Amino acid sequence: MRSFFRLFLLLNGVVMVQASAQNLPTEDRIADPAIKTVMLYPVLGNDPTDPAQTLNPPIIDQSVETQLMLEFDDLTATFRPFRAKFVHCNADWQRSILNDIEFTYEYNDYPIQDYQISQNTKIPYYHYRFPVPKVKLPGNYVLVVYNERNPNQIYFSRRFSTYLNRVGVSATAQFANDPQLRFTDQQINFEISYRGYPLISPQDDLKIVIRQNFRDDRVITGLRPTNVRAFDNLLEYRLFDLKNTFPGGNEYRYFDTRTVLSRGNYIERIDRKEDRNTAFVQTDGIRSVGAYVQTDDFNGQYVIDHLETRIGATQADYITTVFTLRMDEVPNAELFVNSAFNFWRLDDLNRMSYVPDLHAYRADIQLKQGVYNYNYSLKGIPPPVSRSGMNLTGNETLIEGNYSDTENEYEILVYHRPPASRADQLVGYRRIGYNKRK
Structure with missing residues (x-):
């Protein structure tokens, strides 16, 4: 018993x-x-x-x-x-x-x-x-x-x-071939060489993922080769239906809070109190109208640093960072500060509230000292339909705009499940940049 x-x-x-x-x-x-x-x-x-x-x-x-x-x-x-x-x-x-x-x-x-x-x-x-x-x-x-x-x-x-690169990936990034998307979208054409790597059915065996700016909410999947060159062991992906296109977006906004002793780039003012510091980011506006403006960015990422000591890990403080976006209130919609610091999730942490007296949206977010990229995203108004069929959770186009001249980083990930294997393996990886300037 x-x-x-x-x-x-x-x-x-x-x-x-x-x-x-x-x-x-x-x-x-x-x-x-x-x-x-x-x-x-x-x-x-x-x-x-x-x-x-x-x-x-x-x-x-x-x-x-x-x-x-x-x-x-x-x-x-x-x-x-x-x-x-x-x-x-x-x-x-x-x-x-x-x-x-x-x-x-x-x-x-x-x-x-x-x-x-x-x-x-x-x-x-x-x-x-x-x-x-x-x-x-x-x-x-x-x-x-x-x-x-x-x-x-x-x-x-x-x-x-x-x-483990068992297949070779060569790729190019360009503006979209469709004249209607020429000034807004970017297109990724690529080839996969599987010479020396056994594929039973080359047109079906590989799973392709293309990702923009390391964002898991900006991915294209389900692409199939447009041409199989069996004698050359080469798969071509030159899609005429434009399922390999991404909205170009815009260069990310940024600010610098590496020091609280003076105002960094795009910081309007800093309030230093006994128990905490508050940094006010300069008031933003809508960028979806007008011409594209070239600026350098981190493609949505951020860096932690402390200007005085260069020891950001333990000497960078947490600052209440105030974001302000001047625009009319959008009924039946929610506005968010969007960035890698929140894994591109649109939730309570980065939700903005409309302040009628300021005629603007505002959000207070606790962030560690550093240099941050960000943009604004809207929920409640669907974004423009993408040719690639991406399932976008937020509408960045309404506030930020889409420009094919925007500098972006792309990754091509190639997955394969070998015979007798019980899981997918990453057998090919390639990073390419579009309109790189640094």
């Missing part, structure tokens, strides 16, 4: 763990409002402390010794025990059926032990760093961080990918 009871508890525990695992998130999301500035990036170059490291997307080549680094802040200002684990996903970011042992070298449960306490900041916080362990298979992964004492309490999740 006692043995049966122990077996019952063991089986019940396994079922509970499996059920809990099935509920793990597979998207970029912060569930705990005290967790801020979650960054996941590859450590490149000779200076790992360079703030610009974080501008690179969390995608690494498995054939090269590149370290992924996770950093985040806990504004509870008390030590909390964090742990991390991997979730393996297919090309569509749905969880695969692989067991942990098939894609990890160690037990899939990692303590996060490297932390520092903020220094000389009005808002105290703990800063955590976690070198991401290597994985076995190329593909999509989600890094889930949770409470060590309660694994069901998930704090946040971040996506990343690893690849």
